[in-house]
Amino acid sequence: MRLTLGLKLGITYLLLIVLSLAAFAYFTMGFFEQSFLDEKKAALFTHANILANSSMPYLQDQEQWPYLNYLARNQAEKVGSRFLVLDRTGLVIADSATDLRGRALRHREVLNALKGENAAASYQEPEYGWVLYLAVPVYSGKQVTGAVFVSADINPMVARLDEIRARLLWFSAASGALVFVISLFMGTFFTRPIKRLIVAAGRIASGDYGYRIEKAPSHDEIGELTRVFNDMSTKILAEDNIRKRFVADASHELKSPVAAITALLDSYPQKDMCSPGEYQELLKDMRFEADRLKNLVDDLLALSRLEGNRGQLKIEETSVGEIAEAVRKAAEPAARAKGVTIGTTHSGDIYWPLDGEKIFRVLVNLVDNAVKYSPSGEKVTLGFRVKDEMLNFYVVNKGEGIPAVDIPNIFERFYRVDKARSRETGGWGLGLAIVKEIVELHGGDLNVESELGGETVFTFRLPETT
Numbered sequence: 001m002r003l004t005l006g007l008k009l010g011i012t013y014l015l016l017i018v019l020s021l022a023a024f025a026y027f028t029m030g031f032f033e034q035s036f037l038d039e040k041k042a043a044l045f046t047h048a049n050i051l052a053n054s055s056m057p058y059l060q061d062q063e064q065w066p067y068l069n070y071l072a073r074n075q076a077e078k079v080g081s082r083f084l085v086l087d088r089t090g091l092v093i094a095d096s097a098t099d100l101r102g103r104a105l106r107h108r109e110v111l112n113a114l115k116g117e118n119a120a121a122s123y124q125e126p127e128y129g130w131v132l133y134l135a136v137p138v139y140s141g142k143q144v145t146g147a148v149f150v151s152a153d154i155n156p157m158v159a160r161l162d163e164i165r166a167r168l169l170w171f172s173a174a175s176g177a178l179v180f181v182i183s184l185f186m187g188t189f190f191t192r193p194i195k196r197l198i199v200a201a202g203r204i205a206s207g208d209y210g211y212r213i214e215k216a217p218s219h220d221e222i223g224e225l226t227r228v229f230n231d232m233s234t235k236i237l238a239e240d241n242i243r244k245r246f247v248a249d250a251s252h253e254l255k256s257p258v259a260a261i262t263a264l265l266d267s268y269p270q271k272d273m274c275s276p277g278e279y280q281e282l283l284k285d286m287r288f289e290a291d292r293l294k295n296l297v298d299d300l301l302a303l304s305r306l307e308g309n310r311g312q313l314k315i316e317e318t319s320v321g322e323i324a325e326a327v328r329k330a331a332e333p334a335a336r337a338k339g340v341t342i343g344t345t346h347s348g349d350i351y352w353p354l355d356g357e358k359i360f361r362v363l364v365n366l367v368d369n370a371v372k373y374s375p376s377g378e379k380v381t382l383g384f385r386v387k388d389e390m391l392n393f394y395v396v397n398k399g400e401g402i403p404a405v406d407i408p409n410i411f412e413r414f415y416r417v418d419k420a421r422s423r424e425t426g427g428w429g430l431g432l433a434i435v436k437e438i439v440e441l442h443g444g445d446l447n448v449e450s451e452l453g454g455e456t457v458f459t460f461r462l463p464e465t466t
């Protein structure tokens with residue numbers, strides 16, 4: 001049989017109940033036995049002492065012994081046990097029951113009593129069952145002159161204890177069984193949502209992304225797990241869709257420069273009579289398409305590397321001023337060609353823990369965009385400063401701006417506001433996706449404000465600890 005959760009629960013509770021009831025029964029029974037016996041002994045000692053006191057005057061005088069027999073019988077009638085009076089040698093001189101007069105008793109209790117000590121003990125005798133023997137000395141002044149011996153039948157008491165024990169046993173067995181059944185039932189009840197989770201996890205494992213457990217989750221930990229599971233499933237589906245779309249988009253985008261190059265090559269044989277100028281033109285066009293292709297492949301590679309080693313940053317205390325300067329230098333040629341100037345603003349240098357190479361890439365992308373989307377004669381500003389314990393970067397340019405409806409989308413892969421113009425600007429819509437990925441890897445956040453025909457400001461902030 002499979003050891004299911006329900007069964008484990010059942011066995012655990014069964015053991016707990018049985019063990020604790022057994023311990024309880026053991027101690028209770030011990031206590032009952034002791035207190036029943038003590039009570040009986042105390043009562044019998046009292047009666048034995050009464051008989052001892054009343055016997056004392058008659059013990060020396062053999063003539064009076066029949067009267068002792070009367071006293072013993074009288075006491076026995078009152079109490080319901082057998083009373084015997086013995087002389088100082090242990091010889092029976094009065095007996096409330098079948099006559100033992102004239103015989104000597106050698107019980108340990110008798111010997112102790114003759115030495116002056118009260119004594120009592122219970123025994124299991126083959127013919128009588130359970131008996132309690134008890135003896136007290138009879139004193140005359142300081143002298144032990146005899147003893148009173150009591151023999152009590154304690155079989156009814158033992159029987160009563162046995163009955164209590166049996167009842168406790170039944171009670172333990174019954175409650176153990178009940179608890180076992182209840183916990184088996186509870187086990188299946190508790191594991192039902194877990195089974196649903198197992199099924200659902202199996203569905204996801206076999207590719208059914210987005211599979212959800214429809215049954216409303218309970219308000220306990222398993223319910224919590226179910227909720228988290230559903231969220232996870234939804235996210236996996238979303239990720240899967242993004243991935244599929246990305247692959248589709250990437251292949252689609254890769255096709256266009258390749259198709260352009262093929263078309264240019266196809267047109268070449270008809271131009272075998274072309275002039276060196278036309279030939280130059282062809283090579284230039286092909287070079288343009290090849291560069292575009294290279295940019296695309298570079299960006300795709302950058303993105304997949306960022307995803308591949310998620311969280312793998314080389315964080316070092318880095319001079320932010322140096323990075324800004326390097327970015328300015330890198331963007332300078334393109335800016336100059338376009339008649340755009342790049343200025344950096346910051347007050348002094350700052351050292352900050354960051355991955356210098358990746359932040360350089362972020363800034364190059366932002367400044368490159370700012371230059372691309374600025375008309376000639378404008379100025380692009382790159383600045384940084386520390387505010388609220390965060391390192392703030394901003395890249396500002398003036399130009400056509402980004403329409404508000406597009407702002408939420410510009411960080412998506414392959415998203416361009418004006419697809420038609422991307423050929424001349426040379427972008428693939430991957431730059432901001434890379435930017436976002438890197439900033440988020442640093443634990444930072446990213447923001448854009450844009451005014452149509454006015455200023456566009458990209459800002460991002462990096463925390464000091466990542």
Ligand SMILES: Nc1ncnc2c1ncn2[C@@H]1O[C@H](COP(=O)(O)OP(=O)(O)O)[C@@H](O)[C@H]1O
Pocket residue numbers: 365369370373397399400401402410415416417418422426427428429430431432433456
């Ligand atoms: N400074 C800017 N001014 C206006 N539009 C911008 C600016 N920066 C980015 N954009 C818009 O966001 C889009 C996405 O940018 P990006 O991911 O870098 O792609 P790409 O530069 O390859 O077009 C751009 O196509 C452009 O429409």
Ligand SMILES: [Mg+2]
Pocket residue numbers: 365368369427429430431432
């Ligand atoms: Mg770009």
